[in-house]
Amino acid sequence: MATISQPDVHVNAPGAHGTIIEIDDVHKYYDLGETRVHALRGVSLQIERGEFVAIMGASGSGKSTFMNILGCLDKPTSGRYLLEGIEASSLSKKELAAIRNRKIGFVFQGFNLLSRTTALENVELPTLYAHISKEESRKRSEQALQLVGLGDRTMHFPSQLSGGQQQRVAIARGLVNRPSILLADEPTGNLDSRTSVEIMDIFQRLNGDGLTVVLVTHEPDVAQFAKRSIEFRDGKIRRDEPIHDRPIAADVLKNMPTLED
Amino acid sequence: MDVMAIIRIAMRALARNKMRSSLTMLGIIIGVGAVIAMVSVGQGAQQQAQQQIAAMGSNILFVGSGTVTRGGMRMGSGATKTLIYEDMLAILRECPAVQAAAPGSQSSAQVVYGNDNWATQINGTEPQYFDIRTWPFQQGSSFTPNDVDMAANVAVIGETVRKNLFGATDPVGETIRISNLPFKVVGVLAPKGTSAAMGQDQDDVIIVPITTLQKKITGQDWLRWIMVSAISREASYTAQQQITSLLRDRHRIRSGQDDDFMVRNLADVADLADQQARLFTVLLASIASISLIVGGIGIMNIMLVSVTERTREIGIRMAIGATEGDVQQQFLIEAVVLSLVGGAVGIMSGVGASYLITQTLGWPVLVSPTAIVAAVVFSMAVGIFFGFYPARKAARMDPIEALRYE
Ligand SMILES: Nc1ncnc2c1ncn2[C@@H]1O[C@H](COP(=O)(O)OP(=O)(O)OP(=O)(O)O)[C@@H](O)[C@H]1O
Numbered sequence A: 001m002a003t004i005s006q007p008d009v010h011v012n013a014p015g016a017h018g019t020i021i022e023i024d025d026v027h028k029y030y031d032l033g034e035t036r037v038h039a040l041r042g043v044s045l046q047i048e049r050g051e052f053v054a055i056m057g058a059s060g061s062g063k064s065t066f067m068n069i070l071g072c073l074d075k076p077t078s079g080r081y082l083l084e085g086i087e088a089s090s091l092s093k094k095e096l097a098a099i100r101n102r103k104i105g106f107v108f109q110g111f112n113l114l115s116r117t118t119a120l121e122n123v124e125l126p127t128l129y130a131h132i133s134k135e136e137s138r139k140r141s142e143q144a145l146q147l148v149g150l151g152d153r154t155m156h157f158p159s160q161l162s163g164g165q166q167q168r169v170a171i172a173r174g175l176v177n178r179p180s181i182l183l184a185d186e187p188t189g190n191l192d193s194r195t196s197v198e199i200m201d202i203f204q205r206l207n208g209d210g211l212t213v214v215l216v217t218h219e220p221d222v223a224q225f226a227k228r229s230i231e232f233r234d235g236k237i238r239r240d241e242p243i244h245d246r247p248i249a250a251d252v253l254k255n256m257p258t259l260e261d
Numbered sequence B: 001m002d003v004m005a006i007i008r009i010a011m012r013a014l015a016r017n018k019m020r021s022s023l024t025m026l027g028i029i030i031g032v033g034a035v036i037a038m039v040s041v042g043q044g045a046q047q048q049a050q051q052q053i054a055a056m057g058s059n060i061l062f063v064g065s066g067t068v069t070r071g072g073m074r075m076g077s078g079a080t081k082t083l084i085y086e087d088m089l090a091i092l093r094e095c096p097a098v099q100a101a102a103p104g105s106q107s108s109a110q111v112v113y114g115n116d117n118w119a120t121q122i123n124g125t126e127p128q129y130f131d132i133r134t135w136p137f138q139q140g141s142s143f144t145p146n147d148v149d150m151a152a153n154v155a156v157i158g159e160t161v162r163k164n165l166f167g168a169t170d171p172v173g174e175t176i177r178i179s180n181l182p183f184k185v186v187g188v189l190a191p192k193g194t195s196a197a198m199g200q201d202q203d204d205v206i207i208v209p210i211t212t213l214q215k216k217i218t219g220q221d222w223l224r225w226i227m228v229s230a231i232s233r234e235a236s237y238t239a240q241q242q243i244t245s246l247l248r249d250r251h252r253i254r255s256g257q258d259d260d261f262m263v264r265n266l267a268d269v270a271d272l273a274d275q276q277a278r279l280f281t282v283l284l285a286s287i288a289s290i291s292l293i294v295g296g297i298g299i300m301n302i303m304l305v306s307v308t309e310r311t312r313e314i315g316i317r318m319a320i321g322a323t324e325g326d327v328q329q330q331f332l333i334e335a336v337v338l339s340l341v342g343g344a345v346g347i348m349s350g351v352g353a354s355y356l357i358t359q360t361l362g363w364p365v366l367v368s369p370t371a372i373v374a375a376v377v378f379s380m381a382v383g384i385f386f387g388f389y390p391a392r393k394a395a396r397m398d399p400i401e402a403l404r405y406e
């Protein structure tokens, strides 16, 4: 898997282009004894390098299922998934783990941080499995925390952080191994509107640096910051269109009241 | 993921549940401690037995009367009256492998000195008995051949008897009463301790001239035993054969019939005692090992609980790139750290316990390095063995399912 172990330059190379994700007629069933839940019913989709995609849709429409497949956490029941041209179903468990570790950053629905583990150590977690030196790993984790604006909270435990701060730690963890794709499942789920915009500002900046971002959200207000909007309904793509004149989150923030006001 | 990092994670995970971790370790501590203490005690016993037998003289043969089969029933020692003084003389005359011999008769009696009395064993023999058994005197000396000829009322007492009857008084020259007869104490034997072979206190004894015992106390003229020394340890086996065939001949035992006496070779007894001590060691070690296994089951139990509790953590680790191997290693190392730390504490308490036990028993302290190495290896093996299944269970989890786990 030479493509995995190569140092990732995409984050700093906004010029790189090409198809990074190719999904072709993907189905996903869950067999629950007699009944069979049809979570995805034939999804086809291409995502280019450097895109910023927002996935919308009603609850239960298959968004998380889809993200898990994109994130190589789950396998489609049928259909093809090519990640950077490589058929995901052909990869061993070990290779999939390496892809999850280095190529993909995943921000879960619900933060999924390790409790009783500091913010810094949570962010460091993926580097432990990436054969990076201790010093390099510490440096990268601190940088990632700074990037999400938590440089001063490294030694806090998740229980000592607000929801928005926990979400940022989760984002920093997703970024620490410098992936080429960031997958975020409802990253603004339970956050107030200002904090949501702050998170979107981080995503826009990362995307500006060349990171491919796929984000699931319920809220049109959040989705509008992406470059492309896709709507799921009953396990199928109902709408897929580019977003024109998207707002810049940093500008929106300037016109929003701060917490102190 | 490097091993140091995994060990650090394991330590942290264990430190999070200090009470639980220490209780789990307690199982291993007790197991390892028990193995070390028991092996040390066993080996101490073995050495003690060897020392005692060496002190007893391994060229000694014990000829006892009795042990004849009558109607299918085996009678104990002393049940026949066929062993006589002339047999001893014949042994001395006709067995070239024999160096010396002493006749023996035996009784038990209440012994009185002043207001103190003590029930003990009375042995009747001749003075060469003390040489054969290489039994020195701490005070006074043996009675003489003349005392034997005269059936004199003189006695040699063992250390236990001295302690119980005399305390601080010097016994030599004092008069004691045995079965209401007055006896003058002429000597006190040096303490010999508990016999490893017979398991009895050898110092709880009074020795008088055999003639005195036979004529004045028991009224029996046959012998209970003959104590024989061979010219060397090797010769003791030859002596055993010579004595056996001589006595069979003298007692007119036809071939096919059982002996009406028994000849015990102390070289044999030494080997037997050694064998028994070895068996004792193995037995103790196996019992102790069982507690180590129980400790291992405790580890397995806690690791299984821990894996279930940390399902979500496992899911997170897998989702961000931990392989099955990484997860397995993490939990395996956690189990091994538990058992090794427990093993280390167990070694310390085992060594401590061995000192305590052997000191109390007055045995030589023998903390076996083999036992320590074995305990370390064994506790590590226990950690790996009992940690393997829970670790495997953790590694086999599906990341999606694990993340969903509430
Ligand atoms: N492990 C599973 N076993 C059985 N059914 C499942 C499983 N995971 C998801 N489903 C079903 O698949 C369908 C799609 O679920 P999914 O989680 O993808 O929805 P979603 O769009 O993310 O919803 P939400 O917006 O509420 O998060 C649902 O009907 C759900 O019940």
Ligand SMILES: [Mg+2]
Pocket: A063, A064, A065, A109, A185
């Ligand atoms: Mg969802």
